[in-house]
Amino acid sequence: MNMNKNFEDRSKEELVEEILRLRAENQQLQSGCEVYANERVLAKNKFQMLFEQSPVGFALVLHETGEFLEVNNAILESTGYSKEEFLQLSYWDLTPKEYEAQEIQQLETLNKTGRFGPNFKEYIRKDGSRYPISISGALFVDVDGRNVVWGIIEDLSERRESELIIKKQNEELRQLNAAKDKFFSIIAHDLKNPFSAIIGLSEILLERIEQKDIESIDRYAGFIHQSSQKALNLLMNLLEWSQVQTGMMKFNPEYFKLHDLMQEILELLVCNATQKNIRIDNHISEDTVVFADKNMISTVIRNLTSNAIKYTPLNGQIQLSAQPLENEVVFVISDNGIGISPQESELLFKIDGVHSRPGTQMERGTGLGLILCKDFVLKNNGEIWMESTEDVGSTFFFSLPIKGQEVQNVDR
Numbered sequence: 001m002n003m004n005k006n007f008e009d010r011s012k013e014e015l016v017e018e019i020l021r022l023r024a025e026n027q028q029l030q031s032g033c034e035v036y037a038n039e040r041v042l043a044k045n046k047f048q049m050l051f052e053q054s055p056v057g058f059a060l061v062l063h064e065t066g067e068f069l070e071v072n073n074a075i076l077e078s079t080g081y082s083k084e085e086f087l088q089l090s091y092w093d094l095t096p097k098e099y100e101a102q103e104i105q106q107l108e109t110l111n112k113t114g115r116f117g118p119n120f121k122e123y124i125r126k127d128g129s130r131y132p133i134s135i136s137g138a139l140f141v142d143v144d145g146r147n148v149v150w151g152i153i154e155d156l157s158e159r160r161e162s163e164l165i166i167k168k169q170n171e172e173l174r175q176l177n178a179a180k181d182k183f184f185s186i187i188a189h190d191l192k193n194p195f196s197a198i199i200g201l202s203e204i205l206l207e208r209i210e211q212k213d214i215e216s217i218d219r220y221a222g223f224i225h226q227s228s229q230k231a232l233n234l235l236m237n238l239l240e241w242s243q244v245q246t247g248m249m250k251f252n253p254e255y256f257k258l259h260d261l262m263q264e265i266l267e268l269l270v271c272n273a274t275q276k277n278i279r280i281d282n283h284i285s286e287d288t289v290v291f292a293d294k295n296m297i298s299t300v301i302r303n304l305t306s307n308a309i310k311y312t313p314l315n316g317q318i319q320l321s322a323q324p325l326e327n328e329v330v331f332v333i334s335d336n337g338i339g340i341s342p343q344e345s346e347l348l349f350k351i352d353g354v355h356s357r358p359g360t361q362m363e364r365g366t367g368l369g370l371i372l373c374k375d376f377v378l379k380n381n382g383e384i385w386m387e388s389t390e391d392v393g394s395t396f397f398f399s400l401p402i403k404g405q406e407v408q409n410v411d412r
Contacts, residue, residue, distance in 0.1 A: 057153035062146060063110075063139060066091035069148065078133075078155040080126035094123045096130065110149065114139045123153075132156040198227045236299075251379060256294050258322050258329065258400075259284040265302050272309050276316070280305075283321040290329050290400040296376040297400065300384075303369035304333050304396050311394070312337035328382070328399045339390040348386065349374045373398070 057075035061068055071086050079086065079094070095103060099121045109116040117136030124130055134154040142148045201224045208216040262282055273280055290297075308318045312335045323330045340348070348370050377384040377398045388394035 057133075057151075057155065059151040059153060061091050061137075061149040061151055063149050064147065074155065075153055078125070078131060078157075079123065085126070096122055096124060110137060110139055117152075120156075132160050195227075195231055198224055198231070201227065251293055252295075253291055253293050253380065255289055255291050257286065258288045258290055258331065259286045261294065261298060262301060262320060265298065265305060268302070269305055269309060272306070273318075276309065276312070276314050278309055278312050278314075278316045278318060280309075280318045281320065283319065284331075285322065288322045288324060288329060289402070291403060292380040292382075292400045293376075296380060300373045300376050300398060301331070301333075303373050304398075307369065308333055308335040308337065308394070308396075311335065311339075324402070325399075327403065328401050330397055330399045332395060332397055334393065334395040336393040339392050339394055340386075340388040341390055345386065345388060349384070 054072060055074055057078065058070075058072045059068055059075055060070040067090050068087050071083065076083060076086060081089070092103075102119065102121060106116045106119055115136070115138040118134045119136070120132065120134055122130040123133050132155075134156055135151060137149045137151045139147060139149055201220050205217060205220045205224065208220060259282065262284055266280060266282065305318070305320075312318060316336050319332075319334045321332045321334075323332065374384050377400075381401055382399040384396070384398040386394060386396045
């Protein structure tokens with residue numbers, strides 16, 4: 001058919017044929033538009049679903065004002081706002097003031113390059129708390145001709161929690177390594193010395209027995225007794241400490257009188273105090289009752305009292321008392337000894353930092369006793385602390401609960 005014919009020159013048949021052809025083309029165009037429209041609707045729905053359900057936060061922000069235009073569920077869950085509440089906010093409502101300088105720099109980068117990030121900061125939740133985020137963004141012009149920032153906001157709370165867990169685990173490993181090193185150093189040095197002394201003194205004692213030197217026999221027997229007592233105390237601390245570290249020590253709290261336990265311990269330590277003419281005054285009331293593991297607390301008091309004797313000079317004084325409070329009793333042991341410097345005080349209860357100083361009569365120790373005291377006091381739901389002034393004296397405190405129901409066997 002000649003397409004160049006004028007409308008008037010065409011026959012009826014040609015006009016019908018032309019109309020049918022145009023109709024067919026129109027139907028094809030309509031079909032194509034419908035397919036395109038359907039595909040566009042499907043793509044839009046798919047985008048909206050991905051936008052809403054993404055675990056990463058997405059937001060559209062009006063560049064000029066910081067007003068939120070759209071936000072997905074991930075951000076709403078992190079901040080605690082409903083969608084209606086959130087869209088009433090601006091970008092600056094979520095930003096803590098201390099990040100303003102960072103935000104200004106971020107805007108400058110966005111204006112120059114059309115994008116920014118990732119940057120790390122915090123957002124403010126609806127309840128006022130904060131959480132860490134990573135934020136990136138890109139600038140574009142929407143269909144209405146507005147400058148809009150597409151923001152990608154990732155909640156880093158779980159990552160921070162994981163980092164804290166890893167940090168805690170690393171610290172626990174560091175302490176375990178320090179404990180291991182301390183343990184072996186005690187075995188290699190401090191435990192060897194008293195046994196070496198006992199062996200050497202025993203040989204001298206045998207010689208004096210052959211010579212029937214009664215005065216020397218009595219003196220060296222006393223030395224052997226002291227060395228044996230030191231070795232026994234050290235072994236007891238090592239065994240108890242190792243049981244705590246391995247979780248083998250059983251926790252058996254009971255009610256008992258603190259005064260009576262103190263008297264039992266003083267009977268064991270009276271020889272050490274007498275040798276230095278140290279007066280120990282027990283001001284603990286006979287009615288003071290606590291609920292704790294008696295064996296553990298006995299170890300605590302024995303170590304603290306031994307230390308007080310060790311670092312108190314000849315003719316010194318040690319005061320023992322207990323202050324009942326509402327739900328606990330605070331045990332106090334105070335001496336007028338050589339005291340502890342602030343630098344040493346910070347390291348006292350740390351396994352990797354403590355070292356033992358010689359006493360006023362050059363008594364030796366390992367530094368393990370205070371670590372054991374801390375572990376046992378915490379095991380009994382108490383606290384331990386100290387105050388000290390060099391050349392004036394030291395005071396150690398630890399608390400114990402009064403009521404049994406307040407104590408739980410919790411690993412600390």
